[in-house]
Amino acid sequence: MSRNEFICDCNVIHQEVVNDTLRKMPEQDVFNKIAEFFKIIGDTTRTKILFALDNNEMCVCDIANVLSMSKSSISHQLGTLRRSGIVKCRRQGKEVYYMLDDEHVKQVFEIAKEHIEHKK
Amino acid sequence: MSRNEFICDCNVIHQEVVNDTLRKMPEQDVFNKIAEFFKIIGDTTRTKILFALDNNEMCVCDIANVLSMSKSSISHQLGTLRRSGIVKCRRQGKEVYYMLDDEHVKQVFEIAKEHIEHKK
DNA sequence: ATTATAGTTGAATATCTATTCATTTGTCAA
DNA sequence: TTGACAAATGAATAGATATTCAACTATAAT
Numbered sequence: 001m002s003r004n005e006f007i008c009d010c011n012v013i014h015q016e017v018v019n020d021t022l023r024k025m026p027e028q029d030v031f032n033k034i035a036e037f038f039k040i041i042g043d044t045t046r047t048k049i050l051f052a053l054d055n056n057e058m059c060v061c062d063i064a065n066v067l068s069m070s071k072s073s074i075s076h077q078l079g080t081l082r083r084s085g086i087v088k089c090r091r092q093g094k095e096v097y098y099m100l101d102d103e104h105v106k107q108v109f110e111i112a113k114e115h116i117e118h119k120k
Numbered sequence: 121m122s123r124n125e126f127i128c129d130c131n132v133i134h135q136e137v138v139n140d141t142l143r144k145m146p147e148q149d150v151f152n153k154i155a156e157f158f159k160i161i162g163d164t165t166r167t168k169i170l171f172a173l174d175n176n177e178m179c180v181c182d183i184a185n186v187l188s189m190s191k192s193s194i195s196h197q198l199g200t201l202r203r204s205g206i207v208k209c210r211r212q213g214k215e216v217y218y219m220l221d222d223e224h225v226k227q228v229f230e231i232a233k234e235h236i237e238h239k240k
Numbered sequence: 241a242t243t244a245t246a247g248t249t250g251a252a253t254a255t256c257t258a259t260t261c262a263t264t265t266g267t268c269a270a
Numbered sequence: 271t272t273g274a275c276a277a278a279t280g281a282a283t284a285g286a287t288a289t290t291c292a293a294c295t296a297t298a299a300t
Contacts, residue, residue, distance in 0.1 A: 010181040010191050021172050021186050033236045035164040042158030047151050052141050061130040066141050070129045094267050094276045104235040108228045115224040116153045214246045214297050
């Protein structure tokens, strides 16, 4: 039996709504990418890093000091943010300076703050 | 002198930038809530549910059919979304209808799509 | 009351992930 | 070259979480 053959454990109750929705649903790949984007920024450490970088570009040691965390941990997180195209970096001597590389991050943060204010 | 010398494993390189950033950083609680919001929508299943509900309110069975997943799994995820104030529901007879309860979700999805398009 | 259906919920499990630790790479200066 | 420092990286671990399974509640129909 094909492992793609999936039987749902309940009946369709509103067939028209389901069919209409299925027609309008984007491809799996779109959902994966959108969820991935939010997963990346949905972490307290990474959120702090992005806020910090919104003010200035900073080297890893500076970010580690601002967040009171180890260089290694910050470096791992910066790697994640870089691979996702949310930050970029430039090396200058022994230091590597990180900066935001996405104009959308600030926008979604503003909306998130509205959401939080609204739900108080 | 430095308030970080016992916490962080490296020196502050740019003291002024660090101090300036520390002054501008919001409270821990703000970061927790923002990250939590993105964590909630940063999951493929929940992203799909929110997209589906953007078209119509739907009962649990319908959503389970649209996503080809079990009722239980969908119900768990709907509980998460409900507790976060992102969806709400109403009972009608044996069925429980879910709908979006946040005007910000659609906005952040639009921005996320722009991000994804831009990074191709 | 009994039965069937829709949905919820707690526990268990398997997977994922953030941080730590140890090591390595890259750069500069002596 | 050697030493010092910034940063990156791989492996290991501990904690978080998505789904499944089984049991349960709620509602409606007979």
